Amino acid sequence: MGKINHLSKYLTAESESKEGVDKLLEYVVSNWTSFQDQEVAPNQETSNDLVLDFLQKVEAKVDKETPKEDLGGEGNQESLIFTSLQKLTDRVNKKYDIVLNPYFKKKSITSDQDRKVEIQDVTNLLILTEVLLMHYDLEEVDEDSKIAIKVFLDGKINQKPFGIKNFLVKTVGKFLVLANNNFIVYGDKELDEKFDKYKKQLLCEVLFLIFNVSWLPKERTYKNTLILNFLQCMNLGDEIDAYGDVMSKVLSYTQKIKNLNPSIVKECTTFHERTLPQYLEWKQLEIKDRTFKQLGYVEDYNILFAKKLGFFTVDTIQSNGNSDIVRAGYPLVEEHFVWENVPMGDKTKKKVIYQ
Incomplete structure (x- = not known):
């Protein structure tokens, strides 16, 4: 418990500032492995719970207009935040890969994951989304042009440096692959309620990030599968x-964040008036009453559903019935996130619910 106890010095009222968050991030990054290896009794808060509670308190108090020279400390604060978030994201991705890489190698659409998703998996991801939202409008001044440039950009889905699209499609996507019908039930009322609370909070934050990104037409499948798989996994x-x-x-985030997608309100309206009702209507149908479509009749952007896979699209259907299937969180192959050459069979039928 040494690392967790030492963490307490970063969780004080005096540290509720941008400088405090920077120091906290640096400490969490440097001791990430130790945090993950420590076991905590199910009815106790984990180290990530403490970090999350701290970040939530800071969110309401951070003054984004505070001059950089008043933040204290040395070095470029914007770069420190960006680098810390990059390192945290890389470590979360590696944690997912330990479970998902063997799963993808099986190439079986009926395989189960080797472990259940626990509350710590959700809080790990919440830490990333909380920090990203806290610093979403962060800017740094270019030394040559003297123009303020946004630090956290949408970016490309397959870029290596941290970008919001890549974070959503890669990191959040991997979490959703792992979490499909796979959340642990603790059997402790208080802990299960906390788990549900964190899942709902994560859904809110990720939906905002999805809606606030400008998706290219060819990226639409990732956006749609992210939304539908989140609804399926969280099961509110x-x-x-x-x-x-x-x-x-x-x-509410549209009132807190300055850099907004011009289509953010339209995205929220479409979700509330079309996507969500359509999903809930489909969810309540008996299986025998659902409309099915054979893979041979699947077209571009048709989204299919399978219980063990969640929502996905089909990129290529081979003559032997094997398919290349696409969704956020699948392995990155060149410029696409695709699970290649997966045996599905000529007679396999999957539900089309959104086109």
């Missing part, structure tokens, strides 16, 4: 009323 309820506070939270 079967009625639209269960999602009211989700939309309120998503919209």
Whole structure:
């Protein structure tokens, strides 16, 4: 428990500042392995819970207009935040890869994951989304042009440096592959309620990030599978009323964040009035009443569903029935996230619910 106890000095009221967050991130990065290796009793808060609670407190108090020279410390604060978030994301990705790489090698659409998704997996990802949202409008001044440039950009889906699109499609996507019908149930009421609370919070934050990114037409499949797989994994309820506070939270970010996608309101409206009701309507149908489509009739951007896979699209159907299937979180092959040459069979039928 040494690392967790030492962490407490970063979780004080005096540290609730940008400088405090920077120091916290640096400490978490340098001791990440130690945090992951420590076991905590199920009814106790994990180290990540403490970090998350701290970040939530800071969110309301950070003054984004504070001059850089007033932040204290040495070095470029913007670069420090960017680098820390990059390192944290890389380590989370590696943690996912340990489980997912053997899974992808099996090339079986009926295989289960080797382990369940735990509360720490959710809080790990929440730390990343919380920090990203806290510093979403962060800018640094170019020394030559003296122009303020946004630090966290949409970027490309396959870029190596941290970018919001890559974070969503790669990191969040991997989490959703791992989490499909795969959340642990602790059997402890208090802990299960906390788990549900964190899952809903993660859904709100990721939906905002998805809606606030400008997706190219060829990237639409990643955007749509992210949204649908998040709804499927979080499973907040079967009625639209269960999602009211989700939309309120998503919209609240439009009041806190300066750099907004011009289509953000349209994206929120489309989700609330079309995507979510359509998903819930499909979810309530009996399996025998659902409309199925053979793979041979699948067209571009048709989104299919399989219980063990979640939502995905088909890129290539080979003569032997094997398919290249695409969704956020699958292995990166050149410029696409695709699971190649997966045996599905000529007679395999998957549900098309969104086109």
